[in-house]
Amino acid sequence: MKIINKLNLFSAVLASIMMLIGASSYALKGNGKDVPKIGSMIIMSGLENPWDIAFTNDGKAMFYTEKTKGLSVKTGSGVHALYGIKGSSGYADKGDDLYADGQAGMLGVALDANFKKNRTLYLYSTSTKYRGGQCKTNFERCDGNIVMKFTVAKDFKSVSNRTDIVKDIQYKPFKSDQPFGGPGAHNGGRIRIGPEGYLWVGTGDRHRGICPQDNSLLCGVVLRIDGDGNPHPGNKIKGDKRIYTYGHRNVQGIDFRPSDGRAFTAEHGPWHNDEITALVNGGNGGWAPEQLVGGRGKCPDEYCGYEPQQMEGVTPAIRAAYMPMSDTRFKDLMPPAWNNNGYSQGTGSAAFLKGSNWGLYEGRLAAGIMGIGFGGSPTGLRIDIYDIADDGLSMKSVIHMPIESKRFRGLRMGPHDNALYATTDEGEIYKISAQ
Numbered sequence: 001m002k003i004i005n006k007l008n009l010f011s012a013v014l015a016s017i018m019m020l021i022g023a024s025s026y027a028l029k030g031n032g033k034d035v036p037k038i039g040s041m042i043i044m045s046g047l048e049n050p051w052d053i054a055f056t057n058d059g060k061a062m063f064y065t066e067k068t069k070g071l072s073v074k075t076g077s078g079v080h081a082l083y084g085i086k087g088s089s090g091y092a093d094k095g096d097d098l099y100a101d102g103q104a105g106m107l108g109v110a111l112d113a114n115f116k117k118n119r120t121l122y123l124y125s126t127s128t129k130y131r132g133g134q135c136k137t138n139f140e141r142c143d144g145n146i147v148m149k150f151t152v153a154k155d156f157k158s159v160s161n162r163t164d165i166v167k168d169i170q171y172k173p174f175k176s177d178q179p180f181g182g183p184g185a186h187n188g189g190r191i192r193i194g195p196e197g198y199l200w201v202g203t204g205d206r207h208r209g210i211c212p213q214d215n216s217l218l219c220g221v222v223l224r225i226d227g228d229g230n231p232h233p234g235n236k237i238k239g240d241k242r243i244y245t246y247g248h249r250n251v252q253g254i255d256f257r258p259s260d261g262r263a264f265t266a267e268h269g270p271w272h273n274d275e276i277t278a279l280v281n282g283g284n285g286g287w288a289p290e291q292l293v294g295g296r297g298k299c300p301d302e303y304c305g306y307e308p309q310q311m312e313g314v315t316p317a318i319r320a321a322y323m324p325m326s327d328t329r330f331k332d333l334m335p336p337a338w339n340n341n342g343y344s345q346g347t348g349s350a351a352f353l354k355g356s357n358w359g360l361y362e363g364r365l366a367a368g369i370m371g372i373g374f375g376g377s378p379t380g381l382r383i384d385i386y387d388i389a390d391d392g393l394s395m396k397s398v399i400h401m402p403i404e405s406k407r408f409r410g411l412r413m414g415p416h417d418n419a420l421y422a423t424t425d426e427g428e429i430y431k432i433s434a435q
């Protein structure tokens with residue numbers, strides 16, 4: 001009996017030691033941080049396709065775009081409508097060359113890193129100004145998207161000195177035989193300032209098969225440029241030196257990991273394989289929807305992005321094998337960190353969560369999921385939080401943010417309060433707080 005008791009005591013001590021080890025390794029896993037309490041509230045509503053947001057560092061001004069109207073700013077003294085598209089009313093000024101159609105319109109907004117001193121704001125929009133005679137069919141280059149630079153007045157009531165710093169981002173002018181095939185499809189539009197103060201611009205393939213792999217064109221790429229539209233001197237691309245990465249489908253999410261400044265994109269897949277990708281200077285996203293390559297035949301309107309069989313009814317795996325989001329034939333491929341287990345649920349805008357108030361989630365990436373649920377994919381309509389491996393090549397975990405279901409279009413961290421702000425296709429701007 002004594003021996004058994006001693007054994008029991010030994011077991012109990014051993015179990016206690018194991019628990020201690022277990023507890024400490026658990027704490028290490030969480031980096032000593034807890035799961036935060038997350039709450040959300042609507043701070044603006046009744047907007048028309050709000051698309052993107054940008055804050056001054058003190059948080060006292062929140063600029064936002066409405067895709068079908070223009071640029072406005074919310075300040076302590078109220079909302080000021082600053083710069084509208086053609087046909088808009090109530091704006092202090094407008095551009096008669098700017099317009100909206102389908103996914104195109106007034107999209108990304110960003111403030112210069114030295115905004116406090118230079119009052120410079122950047123804006124991405126669709127424009128007729130530089131098209132010339134190019135856009136008679138879908139098979140010409142059709143320069144129909146631009147990036148503008150403005151000076152914001154001290155009182156935030158107007159903008160001036162419009163300068164068009166990028167004039168040649170391609171645009172889809174006509175409907176084609178593709179799902180969601182109207183004008184303005186796959187129009188990109190997210191713009192962000194990187195850690196060095198350069199401007200990053202995400203563009204879309206505009207349903208043109210040759211676009212993403214042709215580096216003389218600015219469709220299906222990410223640009224890294226200065227405030228005058230010149231290339232970053234370190235861009236390694238072979239082709240148009242403004243390009244940082246190419247081979248993308250439709251970049252609507254770009255942000256920079258706080259721990260190392262590395263750029264990541266979030267992209268919506270074509271009924272398969274949404275992707276989060278760590279960018280490599282000069283790298284290839286591996287999207288190549290042109291016809292007559294890799295065993296492909298001719299595709300409708302020379303665009304194979306939805307092949308085979310165009311519409312629903314093909315399992316994502318078969319479609320992915322025919323038309324991969326990241327084609328491993330390319331030697332300069334940037335493999336995605338995550339591919340949504342082969343599904344497409346509409347991964348769009350993205351922002352890294354900053355601030356210790358996010359607890360265990362600090363430094364993880366949040367992305368809006370906009371999928372409406374068809375083709376065998378579960379519905380999206382949420383924000384997910386991604387824990388990306390340090391090397392950017394795999395995903396440690398993905399969780400759903402515990403907030404209401406919406407079509408979250410544009411995500412941006414508030415620099416003043418470490419809250420996450422998000423526009424919705426339902427016409428709102430959300431503030432999502434963690435503590």
Ligand SMILES: [Ca+2]
Pocket residue numbers: 247275277285286287325326327334336
């Ligand atoms: Ca890819």
